[in-house]
Amino acid sequence: MKTNWERHNPIIELPLEAVRSIVRSHDRESIVQQVNLLSGGLSHTNYRVDRVNQEPVIVRVTKNRDSLLRERNLHTRLPAPVRAPHFMHLTQWNGYGIGIVEWKNGNLLRDQFSQSSAIEMERMGQSIGEQLAAIREVPFNTYGFLDTDLAVQQEFRLTPETFKTTIDSFFSGYSSKWLPVYLIEEILSYVSTNAYLFEEDDSGARLVHGDFNGLNLLMEGTDVSAVLDWEFALSGSIYFDIGNMLRYEFLHMRSFEQGIQYGLNRNGVILTNNWKTLAKLADLVALCSLLNRPVCGENRVKDITNLIKGTIYTG
Incomplete structure (x- = not known):
């Protein structure tokens, strides 16, 4: 991770x-x-x-x-x-x-992934789903990036059309520098084929943590003790945070995913039937954006490339 x-x-x-x-x-x-x-x-x-x-x-x-x-x-x-x-x-x-x-006590979720049973993964997922549902209680008037006063200063919402144009914009910029041409072509084909799924996203303009993953959650046992580092927060789709959380594969991921969905459901957040695919699509935007810079380290490029391949070939 x-x-x-x-x-x-x-x-x-x-x-x-x-x-x-x-x-x-x-x-x-x-x-x-x-x-x-x-x-x-x-x-x-x-x-x-x-x-x-x-x-x-x-x-x-x-x-x-x-x-x-x-x-x-x-x-x-x-x-x-x-x-x-x-x-x-x-x-x-x-x-x-x-x-x-x-200061908050706890162990990084990242470190829990490799040593937890299926039951523990499900319980952790449930606690994480409950935290995500609580985060989603913060509404905004529209979608986009927040200024210091928490007003949307730049609108951005993922729709079938903006999904395609956003990915296109990355590969018209620096992202194309870091990936082979064949992979860019396959990404664009995957995007074109699956963009319609954003028509199903009715999660609304609500708070997104923006970096919701195993490096920013502390656990005590199977319960979340802290959600850290909110500097990338925005107003947008819940699938950004779910996609980030499910970016890497670990043992008992199915149990973990079931736990997240249960934690959300019991707190009134119902996901679309295609929620995992939508989460992967939203995270594809994040992954491509991470490559959209003039300087990008070798380890970062290698990891992101593998993650993108995992999305478009098995996602």
Whole structure:
């Protein structure tokens, strides 16, 4: 799962004195005990900061302060059942945006996948489905990308026509640089054949996490303990988040999928009969967009290429 993907944003190193100053900007009584760089995130740089006689916190660092401002504002709108860490403080240091976020205990879902039984996978799927249903309780007036005040600043909705034109636009851009011609042709054929399925998508203009996968969910046993890293949130189809969650194949995936569907259903979210195909189609947009850049690391290209092949040949 994004194994050895190259970072496009370099790690931002914070001196210890800077961390102390940042933490004290939120709580003057805080005494920093230890600072550890966290692995995983490819967008922001995240540090765990342990404090004397206080709970640890996460310090998130980015050049894109607006993404943190949007994330902070979004946390105020999340329904109570969504298990998101509290966004405690927003500040800046040396031109970087800084967010201080509550530390949540748990194991990455990614690490649970490889060691869980069919029953455990189903129960995890159910908890994830329940969280996804809670996320979908946040409505918007239209579909698209959000500004810092959580208004749609650029409309974008997947319909049969926009699905085709969006994929076309990627291969008129940098995405064509990273894939062989034969594969691009087969992608476009697959898109043309299956685009009509978006006529079935009636999930509405509601909150999408935007990076809903095993790297951003913490688990305690088979229950979700936290949904992390909301910087890519948008208003759109539920199939973006489902597709992202089902992007990689693991043992007992059928049980996991059944659990997700059950968790959604019991909370009033009913998927179309073709929900898995719609999820793969929506995620194909995300995968192609990840290649649409002038510089793309070898490991990233190889993994995305294999994922795209898995979609169009077996999806």
